[in-house]
Amino acid sequence: MDFNSQLFVQYLIIGIASGALISLIALGYTLVYGIVELINFAHGEVFMMGAFAALTLVAATGVTGDSSAGAIIGVIALALLGAMVFSALLNFGIDRIAYRRLRNAPRLAPLIAAIGFSFILQNIGIYWHGSNPITPPSIIPAEYRAYNILNEWFDLETRIRLRPLDLAVLAVTIPLLVGLTWFVYRTRTGKAMRATAQDREAAALMGIDVNRTIATAFLLGGALAGAAGMIALYYNNAARFQMGFRYGLFAFTAAVLGGIGNLAGSVIGGLCIGIVWAMSDGFMKEYVPAWGAQWTPAVIFGVLVLVMIFRPSGLLGEQTVDKV
Amino acid sequence: MAKEWIGDLIAQLHTQKIDRREFARRAAALGLSAGLIGQALRASGASAQDASPMASPGASPMASPGASPAAGGTIGRTDVPHITDTGQGVIRFYSSWPMIATSEQIGGDSREAVRLALEDFGNAAGGFALEYEALDDAIASTGNWDAGKEAENANLAVNDPDAMVYIGTYNSGAAAISIPILNAVPMAMISPANTAAGLTQAVEGVTEEGEPEKYYPTGKRNYMRPTVADNLQGGAQANWAIENGYESAYVLHDNELYGKGVATAFQLYYEQLGGEVLGFEGYQRDAPDYQALATSIADRAPALVAIGAIVNNNPGKLVQDLRSVMSADDVQILAPDGCFNAAFIESTGDSGEGIYLTFGGVPPAYLESEVGKDWLARISERIGHEPDAYATYAYEAAVIAIQAIDQVQVKDRTAILDAMFATQGFNGLSGTYSFTETGDPDRPSIFLGQITEGRVERVAFITPPAS
Numbered sequence: 144m145d146f147n148s149q150l151f152v153q154y155l156i157i158g159i160a161s162g163a164l165i166s167l168i169a170l171g172y173t174l175v176y177g178i179v180e181l182i183n184f185a186h187g188e189v190f191m192m193g194a195f196a197a198l199t200l201v202a203a204t205g206v207t208g209d210s211s212a213g214a215i216i217g218v219i220a221l222a223l224l225g226a227m228v229f230s231a232l233l234n235f236g237i238d239r240i241a242y243r244r245l246r247n248a249p250r251l252a253p254l255i256a257a258i259g260f261s262f263i264l265q266n267i268g269i270y271w272h273g274s275n276p277i278t279p280p281s282i283i284p285a286e287y288r289a290y291n292i293l294n295e296w297f298d299l300e301t302r303i304r305l306r307p308l309d310l311a312v313l314a315v316t317i318p319l320l321v322g323l324t325w326f327v328y329r330t331r332t333g334k335a336m337r338a339t340a341q342d343r344e345a346a347a348l349m350g351i352d353v354n355r356t357i358a359t360a361f362l363l364g365g366a367l368a369g370a371a372g373m374i375a376l377y378y379n380n381a382a383r384f385q386m387g388f389r390y391g392l393f394a395f396t397a398a399v400l401g402g403i404g405n406l407a408g409s410v411i412g413g414l415c416i417g418i419v420w421a422m423s424d425g426f427m428k429e430y431v432p433a434w435g436a437q438w439t440p441a442v443i444f445g446v447l448v449l450v451m452i453f454r455p456s457g458l459l460g461e462q463t464v465d466k467v
Numbered sequence: 468m469a470k471e472w473i474g475d476l477i478a479q480l481h482t483q484k485i486d487r488r489e490f491a492r493r494a495a496a497l498g499l500s501a502g503l504i505g506q507a508l509r510a511s512g513a514s515a516q517d518a519s520p521m522a523s524p525g526a527s528p529m530a531s532p533g534a535s536p537a538a539g540g541t542i543g544r545t546d547v548p549h550i551t552d553t554g555q556g557v558i559r560f561y562s563s564w565p566m567i568a569t570s571e572q573i574g575g576d577s578r579e580a581v582r583l584a585l586e587d588f589g590n591a592a593g594g595f596a597l598e599y600e601a602l603d604d605a606i607a608s609t610g611n612w613d614a615g616k617e618a619e620n621a622n623l624a625v626n627d628p629d630a631m632v633y634i635g636t637y638n639s640g641a642a643a644i645s646i647p648i649l650n651a652v653p654m655a656m657i658s659p660a661n662t663a664a665g666l667t668q669a670v671e672g673v674t675e676e677g678e679p680e681k682y683y684p685t686g687k688r689n690y691m692r693p694t695v696a697d698n699l700q701g702g703a704q705a706n707w708a709i710e711n712g713y714e715s716a717y718v719l720h721d722n723e724l725y726g727k728g729v730a731t732a733f734q735l736y737y738e739q740l741g742g743e744v745l746g747f748e749g750y751q752r753d754a755p756d757y758q759a760l761a762t763s764i765a766d767r768a769p770a771l772v773a774i775g776a777i778v779n780n781n782p783g784k785l786v787q788d789l790r791s792v793m794s795a796d797d798v799q800i801l802a803p804d805g806c807f808n809a810a811f812i813e814s815t816g817d818s819g820e821g822i823y824l825t826f827g828g829v830p831p832a833y834l835e836s837e838v839g840k841d842w843l844a845r846i847s848e849r850i851g852h853e854p855d856a857y858a859t860y861a862y863e864a865a866v867i868a869i870q871a872i873d874q875v876q877v878k879d880r881t882a883i884l885d886a887m888f889a890t891q892g893f894n895g896l897s898g899t900y901s902f903t904e905t906g907d908p909d910r911p912s913i914f915l916g917q918i919t920e921g922r923v924e925r926v927a928f929i930t931p932p933a934s
Contacts, residue, residue: 150766157758262608274568274610276783278816289791304762304792379756380816381784385610389753424759428746435748436760437722 147429153303154421160309162417163316164378167371168394169401169409170323171234171364177404178340178360179246184257185237187391188264189365193230193372194382195272197222201280208284215282223315226369233264234365235358242361243354261387268384276383279376283308312374319370320410323363327406332359340404393420396447402460411458419443542587542838543866543893547874551589553596558878560585560868561624562861563617563645564637564660566603568610569779569810574603574637576846576854577659577861581634583846584865593872598629604641611779612638621645625652631883632657632868634861638777639663639725646682646690653689655884657867659860662804662827663728664698666690667905672735673698673728679905689884691906693860693867693895695827695913697725700803701732702931703913704773704825709740713771713799716742717764719785720775722749729803730775736932737773745769752780757788765792772798777805783814790818799823807856812918819918823926826914829897830856833914833925839896863895 168190175183206218237260245253292305327333338346339356347353375390376382397416401408423442428434450458479485485493562581566574578601590597604617617636624630625648633649633656636642642661649656664670665678667690683689708716716737720730727749734744745767750760764772772789776782786800802811804826812819829835831843831854842862846854871886891901900908911930916923 150762153762154759157762161756161758265608269568269607274571275810276569276781276814278814375755379784380787381755381814385753386755389755421759424754424757425763426759428748428763435746436751436754436757437749439751439754 149301149303150429151426154424154426155418156303156305156309157425158418158421159414160312160378160417161420162414163312164371164375164413165390165394165397165416166410166413167316167319167367167374168390169397169413170320170406171368172395172398173401173403173406173409174360174364176398178336178357179242179253180250181242181253181257182395183234183242183364184254184391184395185260185264186234186364186368187387187394188261188268189230189234189237189387190368190372190375190390190394191268191382191384191387192233192264193226193365193369194376194386195268195372196229196369197226197373197376198272198277198279198382200225201282206280206282208281210282215284218282223370223373226373227366228369230369230372231362231365234361234368238358238361243357265384265387272382272384274384276381278381283377308378312378315370315374319367323367324406326363332356336360393443396443400447400450400457402457405457405459408457408459415446415458416443419446541894542842542896543870544890545894547870549588549870549873550593550876551591552594553591555594555876556596556878557598557629558592558595558631558872559598559600559627559629560632560634560865561600561602561620561627561630563602563604563620563624563633563635563641565605565610565612565779566601567605567607569814570605570610570637572852573778573808573810573855573857574605576850576858577637579850580846580854580858580862581865583842583849584862584869588866588869592869593874593876595872595878597869597872602635604636604638612636612641614641614644617641617644618648621648625649625654629878630654631872631878631880632887634659634864634868636661637857638723639666639728640723642666642690643682643724647684650683650685650687650689652880653685653687653884654880655868655871655887656690657864657887658690658692658694659864660694660804660857661692661725662694662697662700663725664696664732665724665728667692667696667907668698670698670732673701673732688888688904688906691867691888691902693828693863693893693900693908694804694857695911696907697729697803697827698732699911699931700825700827700913701729701734702736703911703915703929704733704801704803705736705740705742706932707915707927707929708737708771708773708801709742714742715745715769716771716773717745717767717769718747718773718775719760719764720747720749721752721777721780721782723777723780725777725805726775726780728775729805730773733773733775740932750781750785752776754781757785758791761785761788761792764789765797769798772800774800774802774806776802778808778811778814782806783811783816783819786815786822787818795821801825804828804856807916807923809855812921812923815918820920822918824916824918824923825929826856826916828856828860828914830914830916830923831859832923834859834896836894836896836898838894842896859896863893863897866895867893 171186200222204218206214241256242253287307290307293299293301293303335351335356339353343353393416397412398409401412420439423439424436564574585597585599602620604612604620606613606616624633633654637660639661642658665674667679718730718734720726734747738744774782801823807824807826834843867887867890871883874886875882893900900910903909912928915926915929917926
């Protein structure tokens with residue numbers, strides 16, 4: 144069978160957009176793991192709560208797709224910011240209430256606490272927005288929902304779809320990633336984070352307030368999860384109390400795949416998973432007739448197993464100096 | 468008592484026995500404890516109210532022997548006199564289906580339908596007072612039925628000496644767990660909603676190897692259902708698709724016993740009738756989106772996408788993504804009874820318009836008999852909305868069990884089971900039917916509807932291919 148380049152590009156676009164979202168969540172896992180070596184299993188739920196906060200904010204404003212462009216952009220910015228602040232404070236609160244008290248406890252204790260918080264947040268989610276899937280208020284004007292940028296802007300005669308939403312995901316994700324990298328590598332607090340990650344006791348001896356630095360990591364991770372929640376809400380046009388589970392699992396896998404504790408690794412891991420996901424859901428069956436979407440999780444975790452066997456520290460895991 | 472404690476705390480603060488911080492801490496702890504105790508008390512009160520009212524002897528027996536107790540007409544078997552005396556003790560019915568998350572309304576409606584059936588018969592039958600306990604087989608972390616919970620429910624019923632009938636389940640996969648547990652007793656199990664063919668019969672190409680014998684380890688049948696099995700539903704879907712000129716189809720399923728079963732039946736009959744299946748695959752039920760999958764289907768340009776899934780497994784989002792790449796002019800979407808509910812229509816947003824839905828029975832809005840219309844009015848008033856489609860069959864299932872007890876007049880699981888299995892000429896809400904030796908109803912008619920302005924409108928009653 145001939146290689147269908149148009150379809151390939153289409154799946155690549157879908158994969159990169161989903162992957163960017165996964166990367167944002169994966170960064171939260173990696174930031175926290177890098178600094179306290181805790182796999183924060185509640186992180187997926189912090190992401191879900193971000194989506195719910197955005198949902199509440201958008202619904203409260205009453206803005207719809209028919210409102211003025213200014214109002215729509217305003218409410219998107221407000222919801223994005225609101226979700227980031229909400230999730231950041233939530234993540235910070237979880238650390239303050241539970242993880243901080245367990246800082247010197249055996250590793251299993253904070254891990255179990257994280258799983259516990261994950262269930263608590265799911266139940267708060269049910270209480271907040273019910274248990275059915277929710278379609279968010281439609282703030283994207285009707286004419287842009289099926290809009291193809293390649294046809295409309297570039298007059299290209301192609302079946303490849305590039306929607307404004309795909310671009311929007313990247314337009315939010317890339318600046319956040321760049322901003323985070325700048326923060327970690329170019330600011331004093333970032334330096335303190337890297338120092339704490341390398342040796343907590345030595346950092347404390349150097350006068351770094353370790354608890355504050357760790358709290359900053361939780362705030363940053365939460366903010367990124369909140370942003371991802373808002374984006375996922377409109378990218379998927381759906382939210383549900385369980386949405387954090389699958390995204391969380393993929394993001395955690397992305398973080399491990401890229402090398403947990405490594406910022407760039409998380410991004411690469413996220414993009415890898417997004418692309419593998421899209422290819423397995425769609426492209427594979429062009430060549431393997433018996434292929435189906437049901438194999439996708441097996442492929443993603445299969446890739447993870449292979450990477451773990453041949454590169455146990457992940458794709459970029461050897462750059463331990465950059466560990467955050 | 469809480470007031471005394473808080474007074475004591477304030478006094479301690481005033482006398483400086485404790486500082487403000489300690490006061491705040493203790494007050495918060497006190498508030499939390501009081502709240503929790505209040506919650507617990509409320510919950511126990513609610514569950515006491517939830518328990519089915521037991522008909523006390525002599526309390527307004529609704530019907531005289533020989534007449535049907537249901538208002539507005541005769542229901543069930545007219546040859547079985549109803550006995551309202553309750554002097555012989557208690558018989559308990561258990562039901563088991565999901566009642567949380569997406570299934571909150573679906574399961575809740577069926578529970579109320581069973582309660583209504585019991586009330587219609589004065590909570591009594593065959594000399595026994597009838598009690599009813601509605602169990603939930605879903606777990607909060609997934610919002611879906613759970614094999615462990617279903618096994619727990621079935622074992623609970625088996626170990627209750629008063630339990631004679633198990634009404635359930637909603638999900639065919641759950642039935643596959645509980646049928647063998649109840650079979651060992653044996654206890655009668657009647658499902659208002661299971662449609663997987665393999666639970667009762669072997670159909671080549673549709674059911675799995677060893678079905679249905681593997682569910683009945685003792686060899687005696689203890690499971691029946693008033694709804695039509697999926698081999699007939701899938702066959703009727705395929706027949707309708709071919710007759711209406713949909714010559715190519717893409718088949719998707721949710722990887723569950725029910726979803727995959729109905730999809731397999733559709734595929735089998737569709738190909739037999741000359742249709743071309745462009746793809747048959749399972750989708751991930753908890754995937755956040757299906758864009759890549761939808762794109763790959765659009766690339767093959769089928770005339771029809773047939774989905775085999777229950778509403779809990781994300782078919783609403785699947786439909787949204789399918790519609791984002793294929794308009795209603797390009798492709799029709801067909802879904803089975805697992806999506807025949809308000810929750811599915813809501814979850815599709817405005818992408819649901821025009822979707823065809825099938826149902827192995829008669830939906831409440833299309834009940835034609837007097838007894839059916841009367842029941843619809845009464846249940847709608849009781850629950851405050853039009854009931855879910857399977858509530859009709861939950862009511863019928865309860866009536867079948869009640870009349871079996873009226874017939875045998877003994878508290879004996881096997882005797883009640885045999886009487887239920889022997890039900891013939893049952894005048895149900897949705898029509899008259901008998902049970903075959905496999906426990907299936909002897910009516911092959913399937914309802915076909917289409918989502919129009921957020922409601923399912925009747926298109927036709929369809930039937931499977933003749934051969």
